[in-house]
Amino acid sequence: MTTTTATAGPSANAVxxxxRRGVRELHQMVTNRQDLAGNLIWLFGMLAPLYFLRDNELPHSTMPVAGFILPSVMSMCLAFNGMFSLAQQLVVERQDGTLLRLKALPHGMLGYLIGKMTSVAATVLLACAIVTLTGICMLKGVSPADAGLWATLAWMLPLGLLAVLPAGAVLGSLVESPRNIGLIMIPLFGLASVSGIFYPASRLPEWVQHVAEVFPLYWIGLGARSALLPDGYAAVEIGASWRHWETAGVLGCWAVAGLLLAPAVLRRMARRESGSAMVSRRERALRNPV
Incomplete structure (x- = not known):
């Protein structure tokens, strides 16, 4: 019993x-004009099509084009900003020596991961709230009185974040230089193209559908559409259903696997970090400027 308590104590302290670290980083972001602007500009760019297409309707339907785009914007916001932002921060702070300093602290990498997940999750949830409120203000088909909308978002958004944030940490640990962080976007956009974000996945070949269903992006998009689109639009989905239980199950599996894998990957990466390795990376960056 004493051993268990002693083991749990430092881990609980690290969490x-x-x-606390995540809350401090979030406060710094919100109070720094440059950081705040950087996080909002991309969001306004994604929301611009909603405004310009708010009066256009889909062919043979009363659904505004903007209403159909709204879940895609939310899915991209959650999956891409959550995963890519955490990966990008990890790569940058590995380069500047932050991870090397944390390596010396007991459970330092666990605390670092929890802090990054906290700050990035809060930022993404704020962005998703802006997306939802924008839809409510601009679109007739999205009502603030729809209890199903809020109930679905209440479980889908946190579970979706838990599914993608650890994956972002794993991807970030595999990239050594900030110049190469863009390589992460290539497979992400490829995955988005088959996950029903831009086009109904049910119209794709069956084997492509099965590939898409393995990854969390498809289920995040499905959950967003189930919250923001009328029930009748489930007919164009795979299985002609919103499949809430399957969505929760797949996202839950990704969350559990990621939370188990990410700390181990970060610890392994930290063991390879040293002052000489950091200096070597900087020298290579100076010899090969962008």
């Missing part, structure tokens, strides 16, 4: 310190 608490990680949450």
């Amino acid at each position: 608490r310190e990680g949450v």
